[in-house]
Amino acid sequence: MKQGIHPKYYTDGIVCTTCGTVWKIGSTRPNLRVEICSNCHPFYTGEQRIVDTAGQVDRFMRRLNIAQERQTEREARRAGRQPEKKKSLLKEIYGEEAE
Ligand SMILES: [Zn+2]
Structure with missing residues (x-):
């Protein structure tokens, strides 16, 4: 050598x-x-x-939780803003087949 x-x-x-x-x-x-x-x-x-040495599963679960929280917040906000749809008077009197 x-x-x-x-x-x-x-x-x-x-x-x-x-x-x-x-x-x-x-x-x-x-x-x-x-x-x-x-x-x-x-x-x-x-x-x-799942082999998770780099903590990627944890990171994904954290991001998923945040996304789901935002989704529920958004839905709650949307539900609070929109007033309940009133049933049409025609439907109320004649039933669903009125239209
Ligand atoms: Zn090994």
Whole structure:
């Protein structure tokens, strides 16, 4: 091997941050971390679950809650502003088939 041209080779392995498994793989980069591996990925484990390491599900649920609150506020405002529609006098007298 020629000296001085090869990068340093690390053999500590790759660590999965979800399940903590250390995979014995060599690399030219130290302290490699992965969010998911075949030991904990739902495809390999067979269990149905959402892998949420970046908090994206939480973020989505928060945004969904805010959107729903705004929707109910808007509906309440709309309901408060519009007066109840009065039943037409014709309908009141002759029933629904009057028109
Ligand atoms: Zn894992």
